């Protein structure tokens with residue numbers, strides 16, 4: 021039976037560290053601010069919005085809400101982003117997706133300056149990840165403190181997307197070897213699958229990316245030392261699709277008709293084969309929110325380093 025990759029426990033540790041860093045910044049006159057932008061009233065987005073507000077409150081980050089009606093025009097949204105870019109109280113912006121179909125989401129995302137793109141969705145952040153410029157944040161030498169390098173490196177002027185960053189953190193926390201392993205990722209979205217594959221490549225795994233048009237999915241997944249599923253299809257990963265001893269990370273979130281939350285993985289069947297597995301809920305989800313808080317505080321630290329004398333510890 022597999023051991024659990026406990027995302028909630030890791031998220032608690034990350035949040036405690038963030039809380040200390042937030043109060044250190046406060047003592048130096050910097051109030052850490054996260055903007056939350058929501059268009060319309062999509063229930064899943066509302067839920068994530070509320071969760072993030074609560075998480076900010078607990079660590080002392082000031083959340084600033086930007087709510088727009090579903091009828092908002094492109095110009096109003098772009099003006100809102102320009103105002104956020106100029107607002108020194110806001111160190112990062114979380115844009116809840118999806119935006120209404122008539123809005124050009126990529127244009128809105130790319131209007132945000134990379135320094136505040138704490139979910140790493142803009143083209144500059146994506147490019148820096150692909151060019152291995154921002155992966156310093158996931159390439160840590162054992163026993164060395166790379167935090168200051170993270171903050172000061174010009175290449176670190178951008179952020180890694182929170183969900184895949186959280187997956188890597190979770191694997192690192194449980195000391196799962198990545199170098200030389202075969203990572204199979206299901207899903208190729210810009211928010212999860214694609215950046216996750218880049219991060220595994222940066223850590224020198226051999227990477228296979230699968231998606232809805234992939235033929236013979238099981239023959240791919242059975243090769244995985246590390247299997248990550250991010251599709252939003254409940255029950256997609258069955259027990260017979262997993263190699264004995266594999267590490268299984270379930271990113272999917274699916275709400276069943278009875279109101280329960282489940283991932284993409286048939287947990288009870290797969291847990292009999294895997295060596296380590298994430299539960300849903302309590303796996304990747306809490307770590308994603310924690311990484312969002314960590315990226316926000318990192319942004320405030322970078323802004324503080326650029327605009328003032330060194331922080332007083």
Ligand code: NAD
Pocket residue numbers: 183206207208209210211212213230231232233234237250251252253256271272273274304305306308309
């Ligand atoms: P998306 O809809 O943008 O992408 C889904 C991907 O899954 C696509 O690349 C698609 O090709 C692939 N796919 C769909 N059906 C498939 C099938 N039958 N076989 C193989 N591949 C298939 O979604 P997303 O934003 O990447 O999110 C994916 C899932 O992860 C969703 O359930 C979402 O709720 C969840 N999610 C969780 C977190 C978290 O913090 N845990 C964060 C973001 C997203």
